[in-house]
Amino acid sequence: MTIQTENTKAAAWDLIGSLFWETGRTTAKPSDEEIGLFLAGITAGARCTVVGASTKDLVEALIALGAEVTVMDFSERMCEDLRAALPAGSCTILRHDITQRAPEALRGTQQFVLNDRLVNRFSEDEARRGLEGMLDLLADGGQVRASIKLGLYPMDERMIDTGRERGTLETFFDAGSKVIDFAAAGDVLTDSLLPHGGIDPEILLDWYRGRGREQRFDHEDVLGLVAAAEVEGRGLALASATEFGQAPKTRMYTASAVSPRQDA
Ligand code: SAM
Secondary structure: OOOOOOOOOHHHHHOOOOHHHHOOOHHHOOOHHHHHHHHOOOOOOOEEEEEOOOOHHHHHHHHHHOOEEEEEEOOHHHHHHHHHHOOOOOOEEEEOOOOOOOOHHHOOOEEEEEEEOOHHHOOHHHHHHHHHHHHHHEEEEEEEEEEEEEOOOHHHHHHHHHHHHHOOHHHOEEOOOOEEEHHHOOHHHHHHOOOOOOOOHHHHHHHHHHHOEEEOEOHHHHHHHHHHOOEOOEEEEEEEEEEOOOOOOEEEEEEEEEOOOOOO
């Protein structure tokens, strides 16, 4: 039996909700051109799941296309705020943690699972389980389209420089695994905080602390994650890695569900 524990990171997103699309930084959201990449080849009636209720513009674009859209998010507030912002009945919004097995009724049913820089919110263990949660939703031949920012964010760089100067870097950053722990960074986080659009700095600080451990990736890390994904004998085969137009060092990784797993 798998015991599912509550993902404590959801509480961080409960602090944000609609602030993300109302006042958050524009560059944290996919541009129109990037949304175009997500939508390529998706036609009316396609069964699509967006993971992350914050990615509202993509959800709206899929609804406008006539896709059959499910949105999954582990934060109750993110789900509620998106529900309030969209026409009733335009899509299904489910509270679900993608690092867990998919809801039984949806396993193997989706043609596309889409998410924008969601993988950047994961620790190393969550990244593996998160990709497997996406694979679990896909029908054979269905595609995951996941954009991922490679390398460090500007705020990570500030924190690492400050931590190095103060001799506290090792308390919140592991250079080997490239995992940064916002919950453990204390004053270094406070002193390195960069604005996120108009979001109140106190809320921002609590949001970062609640996000806890996040891995930073290079291209090879992503290749390894895709190759290792396995759910009940099925796997993922990478189809493409496309540079995102405006976002620096950000790529959209497209991988198809294959059965049996390719090197099995
Ligand atoms: N760049 C993104 C955007 O445009 O929305 C933001 C990054 S990510 C998609 C953020 C969203 O994913 C939030 O709504 C958060 O609640 C959700 N999220 C984070 N981890 C999750 C998880 N393990 N399962 C489900 N939803 C998750």
